[in-house]
Amino acid sequence: MSTIAKAMELLDFFSLDRPEIGLSDFHRLARRDKATTFRHLSALESAGLLEQNPTTRAYRIGPAVLRLAHMREVTLPRRAGLRVALPRLAEATGETAHASLLDATGLTTLAHHEAPQYSARVVLHEPRLPLHATASGIAALAFGGGDLMARALAAMPAYTETTARSPEELAAAVARARAAGIAMSDQTFETGVTGFAAPLFDSSSIAGAVAVAAVSSRVTPELQTIILTELIKAARTISANWGGTIPPALAAAWAAQAGPETAP
Amino acid sequence: MSTIAKAMELLDFFSLDRPEIGLSDFHRLARRDKATTFRHLSALESAGLLEQNPTTRAYRIGPAVLRLAHMREVTLPRRAGLRVALPRLAEATGETAHASLLDATGLTTLAHHEAPQYSARVVLHEPRLPLHATASGIAALAFGGGDLMARALAAMPAYTETTARSPEELAAAVARARAAGIAMSDQTFETGVTGFAAPLFDSSSIAGAVAVAAVSSRVTPELQTIILTELIKAARTISANWGGTIPPALAAAWAAQAGPETAP
DNA sequence: TGTATTGGTTCATTATATAAACCTATGGTT
DNA sequence: AACCATAGGTTTATATAATGAACCAATACA
Incomplete structure (x- = not known):
């Protein structure tokens, strides 16, 4: 090294x-x-x-x-596009919302916002998100290039009982996410935390992910519906702010997922 | 190295x-x-x-x-304290305003704001400001520790005709700044640019400098008065935002400089 | 088709990074 | 006051990692 x-x-x-x-x-x-x-x-x-x-x-x-961050933000704005969408996502779901940026090496946490409603909430502290064990990572794998998957397979530490252990298990999770347009992870990274994530796009390709990290015991079918709906809304907004376009297959999956009332 | x-x-x-x-x-x-x-x-x-x-x-x-910048800004806010003061300084003076942060190695440009009034304006591009050749640097030397001066003397490239060349020349400029509470530099870094700077303080000591970089040909005694007044106002505001207190000697110099109407 | 430029790689040579031991200052204990 | 633990920082022989000339493949231009 x-x-x-x-x-x-x-x-x-x-x-x-x-x-x-x-x-x-x-x-x-x-x-x-x-x-x-x-x-x-x-x-x-x-x-x-x-x-x-x-x-x-x-x-x-x-x-x-x-100084460096200012320079990047002026020439390639990212944070600005989250300022409204992320707090809104947190408030609408009552859970912690966060966004991460994808580069050649993986996902970097960019910003997070905790919902003020409950005192029990997910607090995030990991600067880098493992691709194979988080909803954001699965979302990135589902809509990113093939080289990402190779990187994910290179190291797959088991964080919890339910972390994907085999390439097949991971591939199945990715396939589910690709079909649904949303990635879900049930306590695969931290016990007690259920994750939901949608991919984000900029003008060239996938650029990151937006996610909701929910307290697992609070996740009912009703809450899950709210989270999915709000997550898709947030992902649409942020990608639009970043100058990205949603791939047709994903737009269709989202339309099916959230019902016709939130279709574009 | x-x-x-x-x-x-x-x-x-x-x-x-x-x-x-x-x-x-x-x-x-x-x-x-x-x-x-x-x-x-x-x-x-x-x-x-x-x-x-x-x-x-x-x-x-x-x-x-x-991510790193966000972390620093949350735990040690600096940019937030400039958001109002810097544009206001630029607009009130019609010239380019900028702020820089002092660390053990020198001054780093933090943010700058150009006045929209004129098409002829100073555009800044240097990420690091030399201590011996800029108004900000002189202000830092005048109100910073002695080790800073040693660092300034270690390397004194001559950028223009009027850049301080000898330790004595530099010491004289620093002494003038200390007495006036404001540092001035007449085209010592770039020809055609006259600089005015005031030191900034945080809770422990000097933390940086705020400056106006003016087009030299536009600097009349009237404009200079405006710049000094506004610069002191901005320095007071920013230091307050950073949790700093103005040393008594400097407060006195500022009161004398800008006239009684702007005294605290 | 030829030429210049790009991003990236290889491998013998050499310079730089490393870590154990050491120094000095400070704050808390007995 | 003497003691111990811990802090930040420094020294020096040894070992590891950095270097750069030459090379490759791909693209762009003419």
Whole structure:
């Protein structure tokens, strides 16, 4: 593994719950030598990707990231297209809504929004979503290129009892999602969490997924109907904002899924 | 220089004018071997910091950057504090306003806003601002720690005829800024651009600078008065948004500068 | 058809990354 | 006050990973 990749893995240890990490914590979290960790952190800092809290000396995301994100958002807007749709999806379903971006290597969480209705809700903390074990991943596989499937098959850790274990099992889930226009996952990533996801498109192809992560015990047939309807609405809105068009086969599946009243 | 730092330097070649860069262009821009450049780009891509445009194969800023920026902005808001103040500063002065963040290594441009009034306006494209040659840099030196000055003296390229060349010249400019509460730079970085800057503070210390980059030929004493007044207003607002307090000496300088009607 | 350019790959050579041990400062305990 | 644990950071021989010239395949232009 390249030194560069090792250094940049350190960035993935940050989360909303852990926005600042000291040298010793990093050294333990990454299970790497302290001197090595220190030099990696220093290199990231000198590029502005990290900075040190002047009082605690702990490391946190640096200002260069803001500049880069601003640049991407101006030239290739994504977040802006979620601003309305995601909170609306969360409120309409009463569950946690989130959107992720697909690149050549997999899905990256882009934004999430928790519904305020219930105190029991799904809180997300994974920056990268495994393709084989999440509804978003299945949705991406169902409507993405074949190379994605190869990547998914390369590593299939079993997170729960119901995580797909074999290529056949995964292929079946993907086929179901392709037919329904929506991917579902029953506690395949985290126990107690049921996922529903729809693919998102930009001007060239599939670009990500929008999903609802619901508390499993709350999922009744009625709620499921609401979630599917709202998810399709959200996916249509976001894809439109991203300059994408829904493939005809998917549009037909959605029309059948949600009933004629929500057809385009 | 570390491999990590070399790889991350590649990120600085992106700008709003050049949001996508192909392998060959990168190899020329960075003056590095093509194979090396390729491996660096691939490593950045595997971390999600870059992605490839699926049609042109050119590299652009990746989705991970959005996630990191979101995380920083939630835990340590900065952009939000500029959203109102910066456009207002640009409109009130008729010139380009910008804000930058200070870290241990220097100033990073955070956001800028061009005034719509005139077609002749200053367009900024530098991601990093040199401390010794910009108004923002002088403001940072005037109100930042002594280690900053050491860093500024380490490298002092002469961008124009009027760029400070000697430590004494720089120290004089910094002293003027400290006394006035505002830094000024007459075409020290780019010919035809006059800069005015005020320091910004967060809860712990100096955190950046807000500046007006004016077309030199338009700078009359009247405009200069407007710029100084508005700049102080903007600096007060932004620092307040960032949870900062203005040091007494600076508050006094500002009160004297802008006249009693704008005193806090 | 020929030529220039693109993105990407190979492999011997060489430079850089690594990790154990060490240093210094600080905060909390006895 | 002495003690211990932990923090951030540094040193140096050793080992691993980075480098770049040459090469390949594909596309674009003329």
